[in-house]
Amino acid sequence: MTSILIKNAQSVGADDTLICQDILIIDDMITAVATNIKETVDRVIDANGALVTPGLVDVHVHFREPGFAYKETVATGSKAAARGGFTTVLAMPNLDPVPDNLENFQMIKANNDANSLVHLKQYAAISTALTTEEVSDIDALAKAGAVAFTNDGKGVQTAATMLMAMKAAAKVKRPLVAHVEDNSLINGGVMNLGEKSKELQLPGMDPLGESSQLARDLVLAKASGVHYHVAHLSTKSSVELVRLAKLQGVNVTAEVSPHHLLLDETYITADNAYFKMNPPLRTPADRTAVIAGLLDGTIDMVATDHAPHSTAEKEGSFIGAAFGITGIETSFQLLYTHLVKPGIATLTQLLDWMVVKPQQAFGLHGAQAVVAGQPADLALFDIRHAHKITADEFASKGVNTPFIGATIYGQTILTMVDGQIVYEA
Template sequence: MQRIKQAKILIDGELVTRDVLIDGKTITRVAEHIESDVETIDAKGAFLSAGLVDVHVHFREPGFEYKETIATGSAAAARGGFTTVIAMPNLNPVPDTPARLAKQIALNQSSAAVHVAQYGAVSSDLTATAISDIVGMSQAGAAAFSNDGKGVQTADTMLQAMQAAAKVNKPLVAHLEDDSLLHGGVMNAGAQAEKIGLPGITGLAESSQLARDLVLAKATGVHYHVAHISTKASVDLVRIAKQQGVKVTAEVSPHHLLLADTAITSDNALFKMNPPLRSQEDRQAVLAGLIDGTIDMVATDHAPHGMVEKAQSFKLAPFGITGIETSFQLLYTKLVKTGIITLATLIERMLIAPVNAFNLEAPVSVTVGATADLVLFDLAHKDTISADEFVSLGKNTPFIGWEVYGKTLMTWVDGNLVYQAN
């Protein structure tokens, strides 16, 4: 048994001081004061929450272990305060059959420090027009389905995938990208791209495909989830679709909430991500969408790469930045401490909404009977983001050097301590 004493927990949106008793995997008591001679951790007023949930991560194994492994990626998740994640299928081999999916799930379970659920691929190798065996992969344990990294280019493929996903009652998650509108772009199309001299990607590559998909989603009744939404037009489309009863949810990544393309002042590929950083108007729109609930949740799109790759020019470097170790700190610092949203809202968007939307078996609060997937944050601790402290193999982020609050002190999974700060 373990006792965590003098922790702040959220009850009805307010922080209150409580002691928490853990027996094995389960929280057995929460009270103002618990007398016990068991192992005790003095939280000293730090914030104790159920572990955060990220529905969009890339752990790169198998196929790209020099970028990340399941072990390093899940350890990074624990350092970031996450106890449950869903891993994307752009691996080698791609988990696009029931057998491959089952093998990947077994690999996740044997290697991970946190709970790692797995996406199945919508179509073979993420690019085929014929859909995968979605029913079979669902039976093999797929949490949801996505071709993340690739947009589904034909309406017929998307329609068939939605029909199959609806049949098994699993979310279909879309990386929105119309290839015919890319034209070799590497950052957001607009004045900043022209100023730097880099080819741009129009927001229409995202929003036009989203409009197609929302019509199909309404027709099929599937739970359709929008990955890394980035444009004002896309937020407006999701808002209208929700009003019309479409079963749609959406996520936004921390970088699209905090940065616009004006942050890119030189050919620095640490700012290269897909979708790209958009305009200030787009950034303000996704933030407004997160606040009003049009955008349901935050997801990091944690995308580690080798530093040699990311040291290349914008035109040659791969898309993607890391995010799972910095997301809570960044959003707590820039959104909660500044009064833009409350801590309760941030936890709702980073924990409760993902669990509910994806029907995950993860606790959403520090309550008696809940699984002891927990994280302890020091909200008063001021820190500077440093790549030297990352557990992830990926150091590719533009947030190095930012001052943040909300350091992760400890993370527990099933009652076991899986991360402790130095």
């Protein structure tokens, strides 16, 4: 039996007030939360007034293994997750080999289980190789432990394929997660189509590529009864479509990434590929709409879309560079700094978006509050002192983020999974 006592932590109480409490952890469970706990334990940790929260949950990460270990591995990705305060993550299937059959899925899952510091759930592919019209054996993959199904990185181009996959996912009661992108409207674009793409003389991706395929999918989702989840929603039109679909009783949830909440295309002042991502940064009006959608519940949760790349893949122009930015080590910190500190959102709301809603939507069983009887998956954050993000501090192999140099509050001090410390500053 191992025991840890965390002293002088601040937890979020009613009305978003902070309450100073001690937390007693025995083995993998929180056994007591109270003021001034006196107990003989193996280790005492003085939190010095740091914020304690349930471990964060990220339903959208790219850990790149197998196939692209030069970008990230399960070991480095999960270490980065722990450093960000995350204790549960869901890994995308754009790997080599793709988890589109039982053999590939089982091999990938075994590697995840052997090498992850955090709870790591694996997506399986909607269709073979993420690009064909042949729907994967969704029943067999669900039985093998697939948390949900997605072709992330690729939109499903054919309505018949999508409908067939939705019906199969509904049957096994797993979410179907869509990267919504109609290839016929992308036209080799590398950023959002609009004034900024014209100014920089870069090919633009029509935002209709997102909203038009989303509209199709919402109609199919209503017909099939599937739990349909929209990945990295980014446009005002998409927010409006999801809002309307929810009013019509469609079983739809949606996520937004921190970069679409905090940045828009006006931040791109030069041809700098660190700002290249898919979906691309949109207009200020789109950014205002996704913030409003998150605040009013149209968008259910925040997911990082952590997408590490090698330095060589992000150097130079938008043209030729890889899409994507890292985010799992900075997302809570950036959102606390830019949404909670200025009073746009409350800490309770932020934890709802980063802990509670992801668990509810994906049927995950983890701590939703720091209370006795919950699993000891938790994180401590320093919300009082400023910290400057530097390129040399990341646990991830990827440093491809435009937020390097930003000043944030909420640096992770400690992360615990099943009562074991997996990160300590």
